[in-house]
Amino acid sequence: MPDATEERPYHHGNLRAALLDAAERGLREHGADQLSLRDLAREVGVSHAAPRRHFSDRQGLLDALAEAGFGRLDTALRTAWAGADDDFPSRVRVIMTAYTRFATENAALLELMYTSKHRPGATRIAKAAEAPFGLMNDLIRQGQAQSALEDGDPERIGIVLFATLQGIASLINSGFVHADLLDGLVETAVEQFLRGARPHS
Template structure:
């Protein structure tokens, strides 16, 4: 039998299966090990079958990044909705969700942010914008409640996330003990609140 005969071309949910396998490979072996041919072997289809959904490896990486941003955005929305209504509680919930994603899916997050800066990656950038669309709303809520100064810019929320992503990177790299994650994240949020407190 040929490879095509041994492995069926069709698959009930091939795109989802390929993305799932790709994410597992990314997590365990890194981005350099991702290939359409190897993913086809893993999910049990012919080597040509993945090209029905991804024209090349870059298309697969873009789809992985979009999927990651969509999942992160949904997790952020759910955590904010489940938190208490006040700004500080909702901010802590969002930051906690982000830092958990950054530690549990570090390789995916790195791919997400590196891919969105690639020329021609508008769909990835749109997914990223949608994932973080709650940040300006949160800043506005904090201003309305008087928890932060009216001059606080929406970009300050991005700076806070960049700070906790840095914390996650230190933990992922073994430079900081994993047990310090919550403490350091809480400290970053407290510094943000103090630094933007109304005069």
């Protein structure tokens, strides 16, 4: 009797998107090590060979998931920026909130994004990461242009801001701090960042 997986159809309306959605669910529930193209094919209802039309292997799937993650992060940050008031503190606040919410709501994906970005040869992922980090750099430059932040290397100031965001997200993702405290912690971090990085008179 033929294997049930062999009887599944090869074609799918939007197979790549369906596989990425299923992979992200699996990543969240079981971790990257447990993902396999064969299991994902079974989950979305196609033959085990069908995923290879889009991903040559498991690593290709993980890379695509990481690349898409940076795209989603960029969209989240730019949407927040577009909805903010024109003043610099408001933009800092919405960007910091948007980042930490993404980081805590997509903890496993974020970890995959950053570990994949630094793998040798992962040029597409590194390129995808340029957009959200470029936006954060633009935010710092805007603050300097408006005399809300001290002069100096914007990358250095941005690293301190990023470290603060990552620290808050890590504390919540590890369960050390309850998620209900997120907004309050971000608000405190915004106040401290703006006060500490402003020009000295």
